[in-house]
Amino acid sequence: MLKIQVKDAEQNSTDNLKVLQTDKKKTVYQTRNLNLWYGEQQALKDINLDIIENDVTAIIGPSGCGKSTYIKTLNRMVELVPIVRTTGEIIYRERNILDKNYQVEELRTKVGMVFQKPNPFPKSIYDNIAYGPRIHGIKNKKILDEIVENSLRGAAIWDDVKDRLHQNAYGLSGGQQQRICIARCLAIEPDVILMDEPTSALDPISTLKVEELVQELKQNYSIIIVTHNMQQAARISDKTAFFLNGEVIEFDDTNKLFSTPSDRRTEDYISGRFG
Amino acid sequence: MNYINQKEVIKRMSGRIFLNGLFKVIFLLATLFALATLGILIYRMVTQGSEYLDADFLGNFSSRFAEKAGIKAALIGSIWLMAVVAPVSLLLGIGAALYLEEYASKNKMTDFIRMNISNLAGVPSIVFGLLGLTIFVRSLALGKSVLAAGLTMSLLILPVIIVSSQEAIRAVPNELREASYGMGATKWQTILKVVLPFAIPGILTGCILALSRAVGETAPLVVIGIPVIVHFLPEGILSQFTALPMQIFDWAKRPQPEFQHVAAAGILVLLIFLIVLNSIAIFIRNKFQKRY
Numbered sequence: 001m002l003k004i005q006v007k008d009a010e011q012n013s014t015d016n017l018k019v020l021q022t023d024k025k026k027t028v029y030q031t032r033n034l035n036l037w038y039g040e041q042q043a044l045k046d047i048n049l050d051i052i053e054n055d056v057t058a059i060i061g062p063s064g065c066g067k068s069t070y071i072k073t074l075n076r077m078v079e080l081v082p083i084v085r086t087t088g089e090i091i092y093r094e095r096n097i098l099d100k101n102y103q104v105e106e107l108r109t110k111v112g113m114v115f116q117k118p119n120p121f122p123k124s125i126y127d128n129i130a131y132g133p134r135i136h137g138i139k140n141k142k143i144l145d146e147i148v149e150n151s152l153r154g155a156a157i158w159d160d161v162k163d164r165l166h167q168n169a170y171g172l173s174g175g176q177q178q179r180i181c182i183a184r185c186l187a188i189e190p191d192v193i194l195m196d197e198p199t200s201a202l203d204p205i206s207t208l209k210v211e212e213l214v215q216e217l218k219q220n221y222s223i224i225i226v227t228h229n230m231q232q233a234a235r236i237s238d239k240t241a242f243f244l245n246g247e248v249i250e251f252d253d254t255n256k257l258f259s260t261p262s263d264r265r266t267e268d269y270i271s272g273r274f275g
Numbered sequence: 276m277n278y279i280n281q282k283e284v285i286k287r288m289s290g291r292i293f294l295n296g297l298f299k300v301i302f303l304l305a306t307l308f309a310l311a312t313l314g315i316l317i318y319r320m321v322t323q324g325s326e327y328l329d330a331d332f333l334g335n336f337s338s339r340f341a342e343k344a345g346i347k348a349a350l351i352g353s354i355w356l357m358a359v360v361a362p363v364s365l366l367l368g369i370g371a372a373l374y375l376e377e378y379a380s381k382n383k384m385t386d387f388i389r390m391n392i393s394n395l396a397g398v399p400s401i402v403f404g405l406l407g408l409t410i411f412v413r414s415l416a417l418g419k420s421v422l423a424a425g426l427t428m429s430l431l432i433l434p435v436i437i438v439s440s441q442e443a444i445r446a447v448p449n450e451l452r453e454a455s456y457g458m459g460a461t462k463w464q465t466i467l468k469v470v471l472p473f474a475i476p477g478i479l480t481g482c483i484l485a486l487s488r489a490v491g492e493t494a495p496l497v498v499i500g501i502p503v504i505v506h507f508l509p510e511g512i513l514s515q516f517t518a519l520p521m522q523i524f525d526w527a528k529r530p531q532p533e534f535q536h537v538a539a540a541g542i543l544v545l546l547i548f549l550i551v552l553n554s555i556a557i558f559i560r561n562k563f564q565k566r567y
Contacts, residue, residue, distance in 0.1 A: 077453065077457060185457075
């Protein structure tokens with residue numbers, strides 16, 4: 001997989017302790033010694049990960065390994081579970097998002113999320129896409145129209161739905177619904193898009209379309225995708241992190257991780273010996 | 276492995292099928308019993324009351340003479356009462372339900388509150404009447420007014436509204452809340468734009484039942500001391516008034532046989548009032564269901 005080298009003079013912090021080679025690209029997220037507990041149970045153990053701008057970063061691992069928990073920590077959705085406790089820090093664009101002074105609403109405007117099950121609102125397609133802009137105060141009909149069209153085009157579903165923008169989004173197929181959800185996420189003009197197993201409820205053709213979409217979106221967004229499907233991770237990501245029992249076992253370029261994994265457990269997992 | 280003896284099975288077959296049919300008949304009879312009772316009641320009310328139910332009946336105040344007795348004061352009084360009960364109980368009830376479901380952290384304290392609200396729904400209405408008498412009529416010195424009675428009735432139906440609203444709010448899929456939070460919406464925006472529109476049909480269903488109960492409830496009004504012979508219409512929420520069930524109760528206990536017919540006519544008015552109220556609520560509910 002070819003990678004676009006982005007030269008960045010501003011990146012002068014070279015104190016990458018445990019960080020794997022960052023190619024002088026900008027990092028969006030730096031996770032430092034992150035621990036997370038659900039009540040008494042520790043779900044994440046000492047996570048250190050650097051997510052690079054305009055990369056697709058895949059997170060793989062068996063069920064219950066903490067990969068979904070990790071991605072939900074990146075926009076603090078994990079806090080919807082009341083008994084969650086965290087230590088360590090996650091630096092997003094120079095600020096620690098786990099700091100209680102960091103407004104989650106502000107964070108989630110910059111970090112969009114696409115969920116496992118397509119979850120459009122039971123409203124019209126138009127109102128679904130316009131939801132985000134509206135909650136952030138955009139009322140002008142013309143601007144909303146433009147946002148809706150651009151977002152739907154961005155999610156490669158404009159041609160499918162342009163004639164029925166005012167019909168209920170529930171009338172669409174599962175794959176279309178998921179792309180509506182991606183479009184809805186684009187409408188808030190995020191910087192990062194988190195995807196939590198976005199294709200696990202979709203058929204192979206819809207999955208393919210979403211994967212192609214991810215490839216297009218990475219030009220403008222940094223994407224972090226949790227997936228159960230290792231082929232998918234191999235196909236679409238630049239970097240892959242392998243999680244096991246709440247720990248990062250290995251984090252490397254996708255090609256390297258899948259061809260010559262350095263950890264025995266990674267090798268066992270990707271070759272299907274467990275998980 | 277020969278536990279199932281085919282001969283035994285066939286021998287017992289007819290008995291099992293008979294029992295099956297028997298229970299169907301028993302349950303059908305149970306349903307018919309309820310329907311028949313309702314039918315007889317309505318038949319009696321219509322035959323007894325219909326001759327008295329005319330424009331004069333609706334336009335006159337109550338009277339010592341059965342022919343002149345009318346329901347105007349009670350009907351308008353009940354409408355005034357509802358004008359207090361509906362906004363007060365809906366705002367407080369839905370507000371409390373939203374707090375308990377969306378804001379309150381799930382711990383033993385909130386569990387305790389939840390359980391007690393459910394228990395309150397079973398408290399006899401006369402107890403609420405005494406509460407209203409003590410707090411609203413006497414302590415707050417509201418007198419036997421529309422406001423005092425309305426607040427008492429609101430207390431009476433609040434638990435039902437809270438519990439049914441909680442259930443409707445709980446039925447909103449969590450994925451929708453997550454979608455909204457995920458785009459940076461605040462809790463209030465999420466409630467206003469996602470939770471409430473989805474839950475309102477369910478919330479209204481419970482509220483319709485609760486409001487119907489408030490219209491027909493008599494005991495609290497008796498305890499508060501709402502008068503029955505009222506020859507004026509309420510001028511505001513602090514006026515005295517009477518209500519439909521009070522008026523019917525008063526007529527039904529009079530010795531003259533003609534007043535039984537007047538009471539029957541009053542019941543018909545009460546039933547029609549309920550049907551109109553329910554129709555409005557169902558209309559609102561359907562409108563929301565269609566839009567959402």
